[in-house]
Structures are given as C-alpha cells and as structure tokens.
C-alpha cells in the first residue's frame with residue numbers, strides 16, 4: 001500500500017481509538033463500608049485511639065446518627081441498599097434478603113424479576129472505570145449481577161459494555177486487601193471504587209459489640225482506623241488523587257453487646273450507623289444533618305419508615321451521593337436520594 005493511502009487509514013484508526021477510550025475524569029470517589037461499625041465507638045474511643053476517623057470529622061462532614069434499611073439490619077441486604085439506593089422490601093425495593101453466598105444461578109435481577117441498576121451501572125455506562133474490593137466472599141453477588149452476562153446493555157452514549165465492574169478483588173485478609181487497593185490507587189485508580197472492611201463485624205460476632213477500651217471490637221476498629229490512615233496517606237502522596245478524591249464511609253449495621261448480634265432491626269444499636277464524607281468542597285467539621293435541614297431529619301432514636309415525612313440519612317443515600325460527586329445522574333429505579341439532594345458542602349459540590 002502506498003503511503004498516501006496508508007496514512008489516512010492510520011488517522012481514521014487513531015480517531016476510532018480516541019473515541020473508544022474511557023472518559024477521563026480528574027475527580028474520583030472511594031466509597032467505604034465498615035461492616036458492623038457502631039458510630040458511637042468513635043466518641044467512646046476518642047482521637048488518640050482513632051486519629052483517622054477524627055481527622056475525617058475535622059476535615060469533612062459526618063453524622064453518627066444515620067440509618068440502615070428499615071426492615072433489615074444484616075449485611076448483604078444493606079450493602080445492596082448502598083449500591084442501588086433502594087430499600088430492601090416492596091415493589092420498589094431491591095428485594096435481596098439473603099445473607100449467604102448467592103446460590104448457583106442467582107443474582108439481583110433474577111431475584112427481583114427485573115433489572116436492578118446500581119451506581120456501578122451509571123458510572124460505567126458514562127465511560128468511567130469501576131472497582132470493588134471486598135473482604136467477604138458473598139460480595140461475589142455484585143460481580144455476578146453486573147458481569148458481562150447479567151449486566152444491562154449500555155444505552156448511554158458510546159457502548160462501554162455489560163460488565164459494570166472493571167475490577168473485582170475479594171480477599172478475607174483485610175490488611176492484604178487494603179494493600180492491593182493502595183497499590184492500585186497509586187498506579188491505576190478507578191473513578192469509582194468500593195471497599196468493604198469486615199473487621200468490626202467479625203470481632204463483634206466473636207466477642208460482641210463491646211465498646212470497653214481494649215475489647216476485641218474496639219481493637220478491630222483501631223485496626224480499621226489504621227487502614228483508613230494508610231489510605232489517606234496514599235491519597236496525600238498522590239498528585240493525581242490529592243484534592244481530587246472524595247471518600248464516603250458508612251456501615252451496613254451496628255451491633256449489640258451480649259450475644260444477640262445485629263439481626264434485630266428494631267434495636268437502635270443495630271440500625272444506628274455512621275455516614276462520613278471527606279474531600280474537595282466538603283464542609284469541614286460539619287454535621288451532615290445541619291447541612292440538610294430541608295431534605296433530611298435527624299431521627300433521634302427512631303428508624304422511620306420510608307413513607308414517613310422527614311427521612312433520616314441512610315446508608316442507601318451512598319450510591320446516589322457517589323454519583324452526584326462524580327457529576328452523574330441518579331441510579332435508574334432508585335428511591336433513596338434519587339433527587340441527589342444530600343448536600344455535603346459548598347454549592348459547587350452540591351450542584352455539580
């Protein structure tokens with residue numbers, strides 16, 4: 001082939017490649033679920049034991065009075081609330097009530113008998129990269145539900161494919177899991193990353209959600225604080241992440257002292273969870289309810305039903321908040337924070 005014809009073809013090829021490349025975003029979101037975290041433990045242990053949680057409070061916005069789902073205070077149903085911004089039960093709920101490894105052939109959509117979109121769908125369909133790092137094997141539910149077979153066709157802009165999770169890493173040793181995440185953050189951070197940390201839940205199940213200093217539960221939370229400290233140090237050290245990454249933290253449930261675990265959803269210590277937001281434009285040192293007087297109501301010691309006026313901040317707010325921060329629309333079919341009206345700081349952040 002003569003060069004005069006070859007070069008135009010190369011140019012066309014390069015143009016196609018450029019078109020297919022993922023959208024480049026400066027900003028990124030790291031969403032963290034601290035499994036079984038009681039928010040009052042951060043006050044009980046104080047800044048010396050938990051320096052990173054207290055740094056996140058000083059530099060970001062938080063509440064120690066967020067809520068789980070109304071009916072369920074167990075792990076997989078609540079994580080599904082987070083990633084889909086739906087409640088568990090009812091026609092509009094995601095309906096995933098099981099808490100073990102998904103049975104063969106089962107996934108969120110088959111169970112709901114209709115597609116259940118997630119924050120991973122919206123981010124991926126808009127050309128962003130996505131990642132999940134989880135410390136329990138049952139989180140394979142999300143890999144199975146959003147893989148190249150079961151994920152929805154991408155009808156938004158260019159076709160980014162059905163597999164909504166670009167990277168999935170399951171590892172029960174949380175220290176190892178966090179090290180993998182930190183290495184990835186340093187080299188090839190995803191635009192939307194979810195991290196699940198099991199440690200508090202594991203300690204709670206073995207020795208109860210005991211806040212006495214030195215208890216296995218409080219030691220586990222100190223360990224989690226250490227992981228978060230390593231992650232923040234990695235963010236601070238990265239020119240591509242420093243000042244450009246939001247961290248959103250919540251939990252799937254709290255837990256009780258004694259032998260009852262966290263399954264009883266009418267127990268305040270089970271349904272009371274933390275919600276922290278940190279990053280550019282987030283109002284430093286603020287309480288989240290004080291930033292949202294028009295759209296959210298501090299529930300005191302109650303867990304209101306979804307139909308009640310004055311909704312609390314819930315772990316289900318997380319999915320749509322992560323998308324708001326990334327400048328993306330709400331999750332189709334979502335019912336929590338669907339208006340993306342959970343404010344975390346300045347107008348710039350709230351109205352991106």
Ligand SMILES: [Zn+2]
Pocket residue numbers: 035036074075076201252253
């Ligand atoms: Zn859990």
